[in-house]
Amino acid sequence: MALPAYLCSGISLTSYPHELFRLSSNSLHTRTSQRLLCTTSLIDNEQGNSSKPAKYRLRPKKSKPKSVDKPKELKAKVVDKSKKLFSNVSPHRAASAVRLLRIEEQGAYADLLNANSNEIKYIHGTLGFRIKPLDARNSRLVTDIVSGVLRWKRYLDYLIFSLYRRTKGANDIEPLLQQILRIGAYEIVKLGMPPYAVVNENVTLAKAALRIGAGNMVNGILRKIASCKENDTLPLPAVEGDSRSKARALGVIYSHPVWMVRRWISYLGQEATINLMEWNNNPPCFGLRANNNKGISRDDLVVLLNKLEVPYKLSPYLEEFVHVTTGLQNVIQAGLIKEGTCAVQDESAGLVVSVVDPQPGETIIDCCAAPGGKTLFMASHLQGQGKVIAIDINRGRLRMVEEGAIIQALDSVVTTCHNDLCDFVVGSSIQADKVLLDAPCSGLGVLRKKPDLRWKRSLEDLEQLMSLQDKLLDAASLLVKPGGILVYSTCSTDPGENMERVDSFLTRHPEFIVESVEKFVPDEFVSEEGFYFSHTSNHFLDGAFAARLYRMTN
Template sequence: MTKQTYNIRNIALDLLMRISDQGGYSHLVIDQMLKKNQLEPRDGGLLTEIVYGTLQRKITLEYDLNSFIRSNKKIDKWVNWLLYLSFYQMKYLDKVPDHAVIHQSVEIAKRKGHKGIANFVNGILRSVQREGFPDYQEISDPVKRVSIETSHPLWLVKRWNEQYGIGKTEKMCQTNITHKKVSIRVQPLRITREQLLSRLETSHIKASLSPFSEQGLVIEEGNILRDETFQESLFTIQDESSMLVAELMDLKEGMAVLDACSAPGGKATHIAEKMNDNGKVSAYDLHDKKAELVRKKAKELGLTSIQSAQSDARKLQEKHAKQSFDRILIDAPCSGLGVLRSKPDIKYNKTKEDIVKLSIIQKEILHHIEPLLKNEGKLMYSTCTVDQEENEEVIKDFVEKHPDYRVDPTFFDELPAILKDSSGRSEFGIQIFPQDINSDGFFMTRLVRDS
C-alpha cells in the first residue's frame, strides 16, 4: 500500500465527515479538495468515486452495517463512515481487491483511533468478506425495500409512491444511483455543433448529438473539462432537461425577457444565444454573489444582451413596470429532488416541511411577477424537482387564481417526440423523470396571458 493510496482513503473519510456533519455541499467540497491536493487524474477520479458513491449509497450501506453489529453498539461517527466507504469499495468497485480495502481501512483506524477500533473494523470487514452482503429481496414491504436498496429516505419513497405508484418510483430511485453522462450546450455564435464535434474527435472525445436541443451534445467518452475547447468557452455544461427550458420558450430576436431566478446563468445565457444576442435579458438572483456568477458566465460566452443584478424575485415590480416583458422565465427555487444523481446529499437534507415552504415561495413569486408579462406574452415555469406539490399543484393554484392566464396548449405540440406521450404529461405541464431521457428530473410548463 502506497502512502498516496492511504491518503486518498483518508481524504475521502475527511470529506464525508465534512459533508455529512458540517453541512458542506458535496460538489463544492470535493472540488475544493481536488484543487488543494493537486491529485493525479486517476487518484482524483478514485477519490470522487468513493465520496460520491458512499454518499449516494449511504442508507444501503447503513443497513448492511447494521446486519453485522449489535443494535446497542455505540460507534463513533468517523468509524461509521470508514466502514461505509470500505463497504462501498468492496461491494461496488470491482478493481479494488477486498484485502486491500481491509488493510487500508485498518491502517486508517489505527492512526485515527486506537488498536481496539482497528480490531473492530478488521472484524467487521472480515465478516463481510466471508458472509457477503444482505439480500434486499427478503424485505417484504416494497416501499421499505426500494428505500434500502436504492438508498432513498423512507419518507421520500412513501411520498413518491403516493404520487406516482411503486413502479415509477422504483425506476426513478434506481436511476438516481446510476452515473449520468455529461451534456454540453454549444455557443452557436462562436462555433457550430458540427464544428465542435469535429474538434472533440481530434482530442479523442466521443460525443453524440442531443435530440432535445440543436445546441446540445452528449459526451460519450473522454474528459471534456480537460479539453482546450472548455478553456475557450465554446460551450456550457448543461443537463439536457435544463436545455429544454429555453428551447420551449418560443423566443425571437429583439424580445425583452425576464429571468427572475437566474443563477448560475445556464438558462439566461441559453436565452441570449437563442435570440442571437439580439434583445434584452434581465437576469436576477436573490444573492449578489450568485448574480455575479451570471455576469461572469455571460462575459465568458461573449454575450452582451444580459443584464444581471441582485433582487428578490418577489420585489421585481419595484424595478420594472407592468407588462414590460415578452417572455418571463421563473426557474423557481425548489427542493432539487430531480438532481440527486449529481448532488446525492440533497436527499438526506430535505424534509416534507421544506417542500411545503418552497411551494409557498413558488406561489408568491408567480403571483408577484405575473403583472410584468405583456398581453399575449408567455411565461415559462420550471423546477429541477419531481414533487407534485412544487409543480402541478403550484400551477393549478396559479391558473385558478389568475383567470387571464392559461397553460399554453401549443406548448405540448412543441415537446420532443419522446415526451409527447409521456406519462409525466398532465394538463398543467410536463414532468420529466430521470429515467425518461436519462437526464435530471425536471418540471416545466408554459403559461400564456390572454389580452
C-alpha cells in the first residue's frame, strides 16, 4: 500500500521532480477518447529509455478504424453522459483505471495520488459519467489494484498482447482500454478472482467508458486469459539464448525493465536477481517508530496496536521499531501518526541514523533532509541538547520536515533551511560535528514500496544521479569539522551510487577515511569494507547503504 504524501515524512523517499503534475481532466479525457501513441512499450530498448521506439510500441493507426468515435460525436456524448450516475459500473475498477491512466500518461506519482481528495472529480471528468462514491473499502481496493497492476504491468501486457494478436491481428489498444484489460488480467491471474465476475465487471466498465466494441474486446481477451489460466497454458517467454534475451524474458516474467534486470544480473547473478524481483513484486511492509521523544516507548505503541487489532512484529534491530504488513490504514485513521505517537519509517532508514550515532549536544547538518524521516529520528536522540540543521532544495518537502518536527515535539532542536546544498556551502562558515548526506538516488532499494518507480527510472537517470551525488558529496564535506563525521547514504542497492561514489570521493578528498560502521549496526549489516548495507532479501527490509567517513584533524 502506498502512503498518503502528508504521512510520508517518516519514509525514506527518493527525490521527486519539483513539478509533479500538470494535469487537466479535459486534456486527459480528450486524449483517452482517441487512439493515441501509448508511451508504454512492452519491451524496453536496451537503454531502458521508453521514449524510443520499441518492438511492441503501441502506435496510432493512420486511418481511423470504424469502431472509434469521431471527436465531435464523442463530445456531444460526453456532455450527455456527465449528468448521469452509472450505478452498474464497479466504482473501484473505474477509479483504478483512471488513476493508472494518470500515472502512465501524466507521469503522476502513485503515492501522491492517494492523497488527492479531488480525485473523484477527475474520475468523473475522465470517464464522462459519475460513479458511486468510493467508501473506505473501495479506496483500499483502488490502492491495491493500482499497485498490483503497476508492479505486474509488463507481464500483464505480455499476456494481453500475446492473446490479442492471436484473436485480432492488430497491435494498437487505446490507453483507457489497455488499463481496463490490465486490471481484468491482474484480477484473474494474480488475484485468482472468479473469472465470471471479473469479465462482467470490466466489460461493463469498458462499454460505459468507451463503447460497446471495447466491451466486446475486453470480453474476448479476458475470457481467453481465464481459459489459459484454467488449463495452465498462460503464455510465458522462455529464458534462453544470450544474456540479453534471457534478461528480456526475465523482465517479462517478473515484470521489471530489461536494463534493471541486466544490471542486477551483472553484479548479483541470476538467482539473486530473481529473488530481488520477487521481493519487489510483493506488497510492502512498513516500519513504525515509537516516538520516545514524546515519552512513548515501543511497549506503549504495542498496547495501542493491540487495541487497534493491527498485527505487528518487534524489530530485532532497533528497540523503538515494529513492523506491520497489514493495518497501517487503521494506525493512520486512529491518528497515531498525526498526533506524533509514532512515525512511519523503515528500519533500514533507522539504521542509517544508527550509523550517524547522534549524541546530545552535537550540531548535525542533514544536507538533503526532506521529508525528514532521518532528521527527526536524529533529533530525537539529542534529548533537547544540540541541533539538527535540515537543508533541502524543495520548499514543499521541507515544510513536511517542519510539520513533522512540531508533531513530534522536536521543533526546539530542528532548524530548516531552504537552499541548494551547493549554494549553501558557498561562504558558509558552519562546521558540524556530524553531517548526513542522504543523497537523491534511483530508489532501487525501495521498489517494493513504490510500484511505479521501476517504470520511471532509466539508465540515463542513474548516470545523472551519480554525477549529482559526487557534487553533493563535495559540498557536504565542507561542512564537516576536522575530527567530525560525514555519513553518505542512499536507498539504492546499486554499487554505482554507493561504494563507487565513496571510492571516487576518497580519491578527491584524502582528508577523509572510512570508519567502519561495525560499532553502530548489527554485524549482519556490515560489508567487508566497513559500509552499512541492508539487503532486501536477507533482511526483509528496504535496500539501503551508508558509509561513515571520518575527517582527519590534519
